Amino acid sequence: MAARPFAYPHPVLGSGDDVVGELSPLNLTVESHADRLVLNAGPFSSTNPTLSTLLEQGLASYAIRVHCSGTYFRRSWTSSKPVMQIIIPASRLVGTVKVRLWVIAKTLLGTYRPQGLHADYGETTFRLEDCDVLAEGEEVAFTADKDFDPLAGAVSSFMRIECGENDTGPFETIFDQPRILIRLPKLDWANYQLLKSSAPQILHSAIVLPVLAEAIRVVWDRPDHLLDLAWFQKVDLMLTGAGAEPEDPLVETAQKLLQNPFSRAGQDAARLVQEDE
Amino acid sequence: MTRLMLLTESAVSKLRSELEKPGGLAGYRGGGFTFTRDALLPSTVEVSDTLPELKSAGPECDAPSSVNLYRWLGSLEEVLATDERLWAALAHGHFAEYTRSRWPVPSDDSKAISSIRSHWFVGGGLGGLRRNSVARLWWAAHLTYAPWEDEQDGAEFGGLKPPDGDPFIYTTTLFKNQNVYQALVEREFGSSRRVLIAMLEVIRRDPTNRATDAFSNALGKQVNLLSAFREISALPVATLVNNFEALAAGFTRNQG
Numbered sequence: 001m002a003a004r005p006f007a008y009p010h011p012v013l014g015s016g017d018d019v020v021g022e023l024s025p026l027n028l029t030v031e032s033h034a035d036r037l038v039l040n041a042g043p044f045s046s047t048n049p050t051l052s053t054l055l056e057q058g059l060a061s062y063a064i065r066v067h068c069s070g071t072y073f074r075r076s077w078t079s080s081k082p083v084m085q086i087i088i089p090a091s092r093l094v095g096t097v098k099v100r101l102w103v104i105a106k107t108l109l110g111t112y113r114p115q116g117l118h119a120d121y122g123e124t125t126f127r128l129e130d131c132d133v134l135a136e137g138e139e140v141a142f143t144a145d146k147d148f149d150p151l152a153g154a155v156s157s158f159m160r161i162e163c164g165e166n167d168t169g170p171f172e173t174i175f176d177q178p179r180i181l182i183r184l185p186k187l188d189w190a191n192y193q194l195l196k197s198s199a200p201q202i203l204h205s206a207i208v209l210p211v212l213a214e215a216i217r218v219v220w221d222r223p224d225h226l227l228d229l230a231w232f233q234k235v236d237l238m239l240t241g242a243g244a245e246p247e248d249p250l251v252e253t254a255q256k257l258l259q260n261p262f263s264r265a266g267q268d269a270a271r272l273v274q275e276d277e
Numbered sequence: 278m279t280r281l282m283l284l285t286e287s288a289v290s291k292l293r294s295e296l297e298k299p300g301g302l303a304g305y306r307g308g309g310f311t312f313t314r315d316a317l318l319p320s321t322v323e324v325s326d327t328l329p330e331l332k333s334a335g336p337e338c339d340a341p342s343s344v345n346l347y348r349w350l351g352s353l354e355e356v357l358a359t360d361e362r363l364w365a366a367l368a369h370g371h372f373a374e375y376t377r378s379r380w381p382v383p384s385d386d387s388k389a390i391s392s393i394r395s396h397w398f399v400g401g402g403l404g405g406l407r408r409n410s411v412a413r414l415w416w417a418a419h420l421t422y423a424p425w426e427d428e429q430d431g432a433e434f435g436g437l438k439p440p441d442g443d444p445f446i447y448t449t450t451l452f453k454n455q456n457v458y459q460a461l462v463e464r465e466f467g468s469s470r471r472v473l474i475a476m477l478e479v480i481r482r483d484p485t486n487r488a489t490d491a492f493s494n495a496l497g498k499q500v501n502l503l504s505a506f507r508e509i510s511a512l513p514v515a516t517l518v519n520n521f522e523a524l525a526a527g528f529t530r531n532q533g
Binding site for chain 2: 008009010012063065067068069070071072073074075076077078090091092093094095102104129130131132133198
């Protein structure tokens with residue numbers, strides 16, 4: 001069902017034929033990083049001379065509203081400049097995020113009467129208050145993906161294990177994707193499934209620990225083609241948080257990030273042995 | 278401290294599908310739930326071994342329960358706090374007795390299923406989090422906790438900090454009346470922290486007359502109208518409070 005058009009109490013550019021002119025599109029691009037989303041919008045412009053003048057004089061401003069119904073996030077940013085960059089922590093947005101452009105009054109406009117006003121308004125002038133809408137712009141929606149599963153623990157949020165093509169042999173590691181991909185041989189896959197449910201901590205020592213050590217080496221090397229990948233940024237953040245240095249031994253650093261996985265693996269293994277007995 | 282265990286997605290899905298099977302309501306009406314090892318997922322959330330006290334005697338207990346739960350769970354990341362696996366695990370696990378007591382399961386089976394879907398699981402949209410027995414308590418505290426400590430807007434809220442510094446002053450206001458939560462938080466503008474806190478500040482100033490169904494409904498409607506032609510979430514907090522006070526004065530005059 002189409003939304004019912006809203007009748008503003010004053011003339012608004014973009015609302016029917018209230019006012020002659022146009023507001024440019026939002027021109028939004030969204031960069032997704034491990035810890036933040038960067039929204040770049042603009043350049044904006046208005047073809048209505050009154051609005052253009054108010055913007056130049058600082059009596060009006062562009063406003064961008066970001067609304068994520070999934071996380072109760074709603075916030076507006078204003079600027080007199082025709083481009084805006086907005087940085088939002090990734091932890092605050094999930095699912096559909098709506099972004100809308102407006103032009104709003106930045107002060108009391110006691111006798112507002114834009115050029116190109118529809119003839120039906122006659123000689124009427126309008127008293128507008130701070131933040132009253134002067135122009136309706138484009139609304140764009142994007143999806144904030146939960147690339148990293150925040151509930152699944154730090155590691156499984158950026159590593160994925162799947163069944164490979166080979167029947168036997170060493171497992172493969174692929175680092176040039178958003179998540180590190182580990183491909184197990186088919187014959188090992190079944191055992192992996194068994195361990196995953198009955199003794200998951202053993203997997204941390206057997207698979208995750210060596211792969212993470214290798215990932216840490218890649219992060220310290222900082223190859224250009226991997227810098228923007230989500231797993232790279234996540235591991236980089238974890239290393240910073242742990243106070244790790246490039247000269248630290250890789251396996252020790254990996255164990256630190258995993259909080260001593262062998263201790264837990266040992267407990268899982270001991271339990272399995274006891275269950276067998 | 279212990280690591281909070283969650284339900285896996287498939288475990289939540291199984292619970293939901295079993296609701297309509299014969300005997301599917303038994304665990305909700307009494308007893309409890311036990312989960313196999315593979316139905317549980319260790320989370321990154323660490324909590325105290327001592328469970329918080331969640332009182333279920335009635336709506337008047339929601340504010341202290343909300344405060345106790347928030348102190349126990351802490352300030353989770355918002356994305357995490359929308360996850361059904363978390364809230365379904367808490368409703369079916371640690372707080373099953375609380376959920377059963379606060380939201381009694383109707384004797385009629387079809388009404389029971391509807392009630393359980395609302396309060397033991399998380400449905401869609403903002404309403405889903407507001408209806409889950411545990412999520413609603415956490416989100417109420419999270420949205421209202423010490424706004425003057427907000428990283429971005431904290432300074433703007435500074436004038437609202439009470440002399441005793443109570444960080445939960447607006448959580449208490451939010452639960453003064455059940456309708457306040459619904460009228461304010463479940464509307465789109467209620468997602469703006471500035472707008473929500475400004476509305477709660479207006480109610481806090483005169484709870485006897487304002488923490489009522491009539492006032493919260495009227496305020497919600499007026500702010501909804503205002504937000505249609507004014508970008509209110511861009512207004513300073515002090516201006517919002519003044520604007521909403523003017524609306525409140527208008528209601529009083531009309532009632533007189």
